[in-house]
Amino acid sequence: MANGLNPFDSGDAMQDSDFDSRTNLEEFADGTDPQNADSDGDGMEDGAEIAAERDPLMPDILVTLHTGLNLFSPPVEPSSDLTSADVATQLGPAISSITCVDLDTGTLETTTMENGLPQGTEFPITDGEGYLIEMTQEQEVLWSRLFSSVTPALPVGLNLVGFPAAPPGLKVFLLLQTLGDADTVASIQHFHLDTGRFETATYYNGQPVGNNFPIQRGEAYLISMKQAVDDVNLPEAPGVTITSPSRNAMLDTVSIDVTGTVSDPNTQVMVNGVVASVNGNHFLATGIPLELGVNTLMVVAEDAQGLQGIATIRVLRETP
Ligand SMILES: [Ca+2]
Ligand SMILES: [Ca+2]
Numbered sequence: 270m271a272n273g274l275n276p277f278d279s280g281d282a283m284q285d286s287d288f289d290s291r292t293n294l295e296e297f298a299d300g301t302d303p304q305n306a307d308s309d310g311d312g313m314e315d316g317a318e319i320a321a322e323r324d325p326l327m328p329d330i331l332v333t334l335h336t337g338l339n340l341f342s343p344p345v346e347p348s349s350d351l352t353s354a355d356v357a358t359q360l361g362p363a364i365s366s367i368t369c370v371d372l373d374t375g376t377l378e379t380t381t382m383e384n385g386l387p388q389g390t391e392f393p394i395t396d397g398e399g400y401l402i403e404m405t406q407e408q409e410v411l412w413s414r415l416f417s418s419v420t421p422a423l424p425v426g427l428n429l430v431g432f433p434a435a436p437p438g439l440k441v442f443l444l445l446q447t448l449g450d451a452d453t454v455a456s457i458q459h460f461h462l463d464t465g466r467f468e469t470a471t472y473y474n475g476q477p478v479g480n481n482f483p484i485q486r487g488e489a490y491l492i493s494m495k496q497a498v499d500d501v502n503l504p505e506a507p508g509v510t511i512t513s514p515s516r517n518a519m520l521d522t523v524s525i526d527v528t529g530t531v532s533d534p535n536t537q538v539m540v541n542g543v544v545a546s547v548n549g550n551h552f553l554a555t556g557i558p559l560e561l562g563v564n565t566l567m568v569v570a571e572d573a574q575g576l577q578g579i580a581t582i583r584v585l586r587e588t589p
């Protein structure tokens with residue numbers, strides 16, 4: 270049987286093998302993985318997603334839109350027919366306008382909200398593109414879709430774009446160097462919401478200078494190009510896997526050693542905040558404390574550039 274379970278065995282069916290508050294039978298019905306507490310890998314476990322009316326099979330990302338101007342870009346792959354009017358309707362009275370800018374021609378297309386209805390020009394919302402969103406109050410928006418692997422094409426001139434596939438830990442200096450040297454890219458800017466000003470990263474004597482701000486999914490950036498770059502190859506976060514203990518292991522000790530592999534020997538590895546020793550492509554963290562009941566073991570591998578690979582499993586500590 271798939272997942273190694275027999276759905277006709279009522280003992281198996283009523284168990285919660287991955288401790289995510291959904292029985293194996295419920296997981297079969299929902300299509301979630303009965304051996305994985307977080308089926309879609311978005312950091313929220315299956316039971317908690319269903320309780321919060323989120324989709325346990327689609328990665329969810331929460332984006333906060335602040336009062337005033339936001340430079341926004343979809344953090345996930347939007348549905349193919351998503352338009353500015355849909356976004357405006359979803360944001361309801363908190364939004365005053367959403368604008369698509371063609372920086373080459375200086376053309377603006379704007380959807381406004383008036384009396385609860387979208388007005389003006391309706392335009393498609395696509396990943397990799399940036400938009401101006403003007404809010405009358407702060408609002409969090411849950412994006413529940415497939416992760417996007419899109420990177421924007423960057424023609425010569427000013428571009429308003431987003432990076433939905435940015436790896437965790439990516440900062441602007443590394444992005445600047447990824448896009449090209451000082452003859453290729455002039456600057457990357459983001460709008461700092463607290464100060465209401467733009468922060469800038471650029472080159473000086475061949476070195477990145479300015480503010481080394483993080484590149485985040487959901488945010489759009491102004492990028493000034495001297496030469497066109499069509500294919501951005503974003504750097505990859507280091508790969509990390511947990512070898513031992515096994516996922517959903519039942520343990521009866523007060524602490525445990527955690528071992529696993531990393532793709533890059535030059536990483537710093539932390540397991541639940543405890544520094545692990547790294548030897549080649551293997552890591553070992555000793556004496557990770559376990560509480561009674563369900564424990565999450567989270568391994569964060571950070572490479573020399575600050576990019577982070579993350580692996581989590583859950584184990585159960587029982588009374589011996
Ligand atoms: Ca379960
Ligand atoms: Ca599950």
Ligand SMILES: [Ca+2]
Pocket residue numbers: 307308309310311312313314315318325
């Ligand atoms: Ca999840």
Ligand SMILES: [Ca+2]
Pocket residue numbers: 309311313318323324325326327328329
């Ligand atoms: Ca989800």
